[in-house]
Amino acid sequence: MKSLRPYIRACRPTQWVKNSIVLAGLIFAVEFNDPTKIAKALVAFLAFCFLSSAVYLLNDIHDIESDREHPKKxxxxxxxxxxxxxTATVMSIVLAIVALTASFIIAIKLGIVASVYLAMNYCYSYGLKRVVIVDVMTIAIGFVLRALAGVYAIDASISSWLLICTILLALFLGFSKRRHEVILLDSLASSHRKILDHYSLPFLDQMISVTTASTLVAYILYTMSADAQHFHQEQRFELTIPFVVYGIFRYLYIVYHKSEGGSPTESLLTDRPLLLNIGLWLVTVIILFLIP
Incomplete structure (x- = not known):
């Protein structure tokens, strides 16, 4: 089992939590009481877990030299x-083939989104990651594709406001990650990742401020939109706003006060207040959708 551990770690299963957004369609389309759609959503989730692992393997192969200069990587x-x-190359190819095959079996649209996600990440690994701002935007678009994948898997629809919230939140997390990398690597930043030479702390702080405000405004507007109120006779979805506000502010605290944020997944899994807040938000959303 120990001999397999490095291969499992190379697939970064701890990062699979990012793919949980694939399941958002089940919740916001109120389809979480349909066993068939739950099964399809879970297959889509696993497919994107395999796809993300395939991309991580490819990216680590491409960045092998620069990663050796990084204190953690x-x-x-x-x-x-x-x-x-x-071996890593073969693993990446096999995971990608399995994921794409499963996606097309579930739904053609899901297969197309999965293919676009994979192609976009290949472009990211071999070029887009070296284009300032576009590098972070590419990652953010990846989260939107995940959300769309979950929707197409169960043949449902999702509010455009939620897609906007998704990309803005992903941009917020992406710029926060870049900020952490610039601080952590200091003078070695550009030698590890040349794109970091184009990012300065003042610029990143501005981007974080813009995406923070935009995310909060977009979510608040969503709670008051016809999409959010579609399932309610009374306006109650605003009750979820405090959880989102606290979650954003808590992450800002992690980034600026604790000097973390280099791994959003790690922050999510290790910061108990943030994890509890997300759990309470999710429970509140489900309860509100279930109230007639």
């Missing part, structure tokens, strides 16, 4: 030599 299985590059 040098310990990754591929960068440290625990997983040979040829």
């Amino acid at each position: 040098r310990n990754r299985p591929i960068a440290s030599g625990q997983v040979p590059v040829p």
